Amino acid sequence: MSSEVGSDSGREAMSWGRGQEEESSSGRMVEGIDNDEVLSPAPLKSVPPMSRSPHQLGVSGGTGGRPLGRREMEVESGQRTAPVWKCRFFPSEVNEKQLTDWNRMYTIPDKIEFFVPGPNDRADDLPLGCVALNQAVLAAGLRLPFLRIVRKFLREWGIAPTQLCPNGWRILLGFLILWDQLGFPRPSVGEFNSLYSFKLDRKRSGWWYASVKPRTGGSVVTQTPDSIKNWKQFWFYVRGVRN
Secondary structure: OOOOOOOOOHHHHHOOOOOOOOOOOOOEEEOOHHHHHOOOOOOOOOOOOOOOOOHHHHEEEEOOOOOOEOOOOOOOOOOEOOOEHHHHHHHOOOOOHHHHHHHHOOOOOOOOOOOOOOOOOOOOOOOOOOEEEEEHHOOOOOOOOOOOOHHHHHHHHOHHHHHOOOHHHHHHHHHHHHHHHHHOOOOOHHHHHOOOEEEEOOOOOOOEEEOOOOOOOOOOOOOOOOOOOOOOOOEEEEEEEEO
């Protein structure tokens, strides 16, 4: 049995997918985004992954114990500057019309707001209460608000939404849908990591892709695109809207 992702199929069927994500009568939740997250810096942003081993993070690679997913730039003197993410070289090319179209295309709830970054904004420098997102991720099957389990997995891996390549999203979402369709209880990060690992894209530091682990019999998520071009610059800001 395998799973294909690319639409809303399966999302509503997850018996454990929503949990307490919906707005409560007390008003303490706003469409899956806690009020304290709306009022404080977004918890998911492009920062170096947490100081844990690649094995603990479910990723592979790394040298000298340094954090993964970043590029160190050398100055003429030979001294290293602060780490610089490749996303610093990708200003957003999104416009208002595109956001309006995507809002309708991907059935975004009224309590979720998209807005266009400025010309000097970058995906690793977020306004208060926002996360950055790529259109290609929505095309891969992600719908908003984030399911609690998706947020948990991203935090555990130390990966921001814009850092996971679109096919990585397809694999993660397909895994969750298939797991639920088989009637299993809520999966753990370790159970996902038993099938897949996240690897650093060595050519484009800061982005990660999912790789099938050896001796697993192949990916349970099939028919993902072989290649996705020109998606990194089509990013925008997302935030929850208070009542």
